[in-house]
Amino acid sequence: MGDPLLEARGLHKRFGALEAVKGVSLALRPGEVLAFLGKNGAGKTTTVKMLAGLLLPDRGEVRLLGKDPARDPWALRHLGAVLEGNRNVYWRLTPLENLVYFGVARGLSLGAARRRALVLLEEYGLWEKARVEVRHLSRGMQQKLALLQALVHDPEVLLLDEPTLGLDVETALLVQERVRALARGGKAVLLTTHQLSVAEALADRVAIIHRGSLVLEGEKQALLSRFVGEHYVLELEVPPPAEVLGRLRALGVEGEGPFLFRGDGEALWRVLEAVRPLPLRRVAKAEADLLEVFLKAVARA
């Protein structure tokens, strides 16, 4: 992978007594999707806004293709953003008009913006609604249009805050597929979402923010492998008698069936001894998912 297209170093932001972001550093390289995860109020939106130049950090710096977007607005030519909680497009204009307008506002010529808008509307299945005012479109279509608005000037870096929120299954899958394709095409994508299944499906790397600080960052596969090794799932054919259950609890087994055991392979044998001779249904290494990684990272922090 090449040099980072978007880089943040030591970002700090305080609002009064609240230290919203504490020393966050991120790098986003071409062709990768970084899932930026965190609970509500963890500092995600504050960080994203600093990355987009909409909020000035108290300390630290942002570089978008080597330039500071807060001081050099022309750097924003390389950035597209869908911001959660916003409509992102004008409701009194049609999708075509919105895309042409935002294309020009992002630095394209009128002709180029129109050509690009037509291609995008076709590609994302909004062609039939191209000339309908946005206020008459469904929520899903509006959300799709918000994404197109971020893509219209073909930026190298995309900040997508909950891009699949409110979409039906089919459209959400389409958007996921497009985001994957955009990354394959060399775009750098920062994906902020509470839908961890979406993040897991799309992300190459994961960064988790908690109370303003990054508590975990790394390649998604490496993180999943790291968290998978510690867990086993145990299922019995019959509920264990109280005496067996007591032994399991003493060994640190959690849950009510399936039981969850954290420990290495040797310790697992002790658990199996404890349930002998009850019939087993399943013993397996637990498969970690991003939800588990997220919950553990946040719990540890």
Add this chain to the structure above:
Amino acid sequence: MLELFLAEFWRSLLTLRRYPLELVGAVVTLSLLFYLLFLGARFLAGPGAEFGDRLEAVLAGYLLWTFTLSSYNSLSFGLMEEAQTGTLEQVFLTPYGPIPLFLVRNLADLLAQGLLVLLVALTLMALTGARLVFTPGGVLPFLVVVLGGYGLGFAMASLALLFKRVGQVLGLSQFLLLFLLQAPGSGVFLFLPLAPGAALARRMLAEGAPLEAWSLGLAFLNSLAYFLLGLFLFRGAVGRAKRLGLLHGY
């Protein structure tokens, strides 16, 4: 930048075409407001009252007010609407920067503003019997006043950006604007915003006075000073909004 102007102009025309009732509503409201004041004044003055040249002067001032009003408050209303409808941040993501974008937006709205004033002028001339003298040169003091109006508009937009809901302040300050546009354009009034340009425009429209280059120059300097002051304040407000995290919807 020309492309941006064309896009903004096109957007302004689209709104005008798609929502013509908004323009009609504004024409009716503004015409009615003046006409009711006119009727009230005539009632107080008695049945035989003649206003003479004063009616033309007051009408010219009123038209200036309607013209300046939109240059003054369109940016603030625009920002409040953008904050409400959730497009404010996207507007600030333009590589042109917010100030050039809003300047271009103001310019692009001039046509709609001009159309509004023309319709109000024709309606009121028909209703009141006033006669105004329109000359091509008369456009210049109007434009000078509008330049100052933009300056005040940027100053007010600074408040809109920082506090979001400034509708009440805008409503009240419109009457201050009325005072400035009816004030004499000499003495200490030369230093008040809009007053010198408005006085010149009134003289030309109501009395048919010729365009005085000296007066126009002074009015232009006055408007330019307030325009630059407005831009300066707005630039400061953008910086403050970015520091305090105020660029968001509500």
